[in-house]
C-alpha cells in the first residue's frame with residue numbers, strides 16, 4: 001500500500017444513511033477527516049459517493065424507495081444537492097476543497113466528452129481537490145443502444161478507478177468484507193481475506209443487497225473487483241461504519257477483503 005499514490009474511495013448508501021433514514025453525520029465527518037488526511041500526505045483522492053436517492057427520501061420522510069423511475073430521479077435531484085451541502089460543510093472544517101462530477105455511461109463512451117472528464121479530473125487532482133463523483137441520476141435511464149445508466153455505483157467506481165489509473169479502489173459498505181456466504185443469512189459465513197480472481201464459485205457466494213437502501217449487494221461489488229483485477233489494480237472491500245478504517249488499510253493492516261492479482265501479491269512478498 002505504500003506505493004499507492006492515487007486512490008478511489010466508494011461509499012455506499014447504507015454507510016451514509018441511518019436505518020431511520022437520517023444522514024449519518026458521523027460517517028461523513030470521519031470520511032472528510034480521513035480523505036483530507038490522505039491528501040495532506042500527498043495522495044490524490046477521488047470519492048465516489050452514493051446516497052442521493054437515500055438522502056432525498058430522508059428529506060421527504062419516505063421510508064420505502066418508490067418504484068417509479070421519475071420519483072427516484074426527483075429524489076436523487078433533491079438528495080444530491082443536500083448531500084453535497086453536507087460534504088462541503090464537513091470537508092471545509094478540515095480546509096479541504098471538493099468538487100462535484102456527475103456522470104452517465106454515454107459521457108464516458110463518447111471519446112470527446114470522455115477526454116473532457118479526464119482533463120477536468122486531472123486538473124482537480126493536481127490542485128489537491130477531491131472530486132466527489134456520482135451517477136447523474138436525473139438523466140440516467142436504461143436504454144439499449146444509447147446507454148446512459150451505469151446501473152450502480154460499484155461499477156461506476158471501478159470505471160472511475162481504471163479510467164483515472166488509480167492504484168487502489170477502497171469500497172466501503174455495511175459489511176466487513178466478502179464472506180463465503182451472505183453473513184446476514186448464514187451464521188457460519190467466514191470472511192475471505194484475499195481473493196486473486198473472481199470465479200463462478202465466488203459469484204455463487206454473493207447475494208443481493210442487505211438493506212432497503214442498498215442496491216447492488218455483493219454481486220455488483222464482485223463485478224467491480226473483476227474489472228479492477230483485469231486492469232492489474234487492487235481493491236479492498238471494507239466496513240464503512242468508521243471510514244477512518246482507510247488509514248489502517250493504507251497501513252497494510254489486514255482489513256476486509258483484498259482483491260489483488262496473484263502476481264502482485266507475490267511481488268509484495270519478494271519486496
Ligand SMILES: Nc1ncnc2c1ncn2[C@@H]1O[C@H](COP(=O)(O)OP(=O)(O)O)[C@@H](O)[C@H]1O
Pocket residue numbers: 011012013014015172173174175177178179180181182183184205206207208209210211213214215216217218
Ligand atoms: N457473500 C457475501 N458477503 C458479504 N455480504 C454479502 C454477501 N452476499 C450478499 N451480501 C449482502 O451485500 C450487502 C452489501 O451490499 P449493499 O446492501 O448493496 O451495500 P452498499 O449500500 O454498501 O452498496 C451486505 O450487507 C450483505 O447483506
Ligand SMILES: N[C@@H](CCC(=O)OP(=O)(O)O)C(=O)O
Pocket residue numbers: 011012013014049050051052053054076134135137151152153154213214215216217
Ligand atoms: N446514484 C445512486 C446510487 C445507486 C447505488 O449504487 O447505491 P449503493 O448500492 O448504495 O452504492 C444514489 O446516489 O442514490
